[in-house]
Amino acid sequence: xxxxxxxxxxxxxxxxxxxxxxxxxxxxxxxxxxxxxxxxxxxxxxxxxxxxxxxxxxxxxxxxxxx
Numbered sequence: 460x461x462x463x464x465x466x467x468x469x470x471x472x473x474x475x476x477x478x479x480x481x482x483x484x485x486x487x488x489x490x491x492x493x494x495x496x497x498x499x500x501x502x503x504x505x506x507x508x509x510x511x512x513x514x515x516x517x518x519x520x521x522x523x524x525x526x
Contacts, residue, residue, distance in 0.1 A: 464502065464506075473510065480502075480503055480506070487499045
C-alpha cells in the first residue's frame with residue numbers, strides 16, 4: 460500500500476495518496492512490524508510537508524495576483 464502511495468505522490472494525485480495512507484495505517488498496526496510502521500510514518504511526514512509547501516506556494520501565488 461505504501462508503494463502505491465509513493466507512486467501516486469510522484470504523480471501528484473493527492474486524494475489517492477491520502478486514501479492509501481488511510482488504508483496503510485491500520486495495516487501497519489496489524490503487522491506489528493516496527494520497520495513498516497517507521498516507513499509509513501516517515502512517508503506520511505514527508506507527504507504532509509510537501510502538501511503544506513504546495514499550499515503555501517498556492518497562497519503566495521494568490522496574494523501576488525491581488526491588486
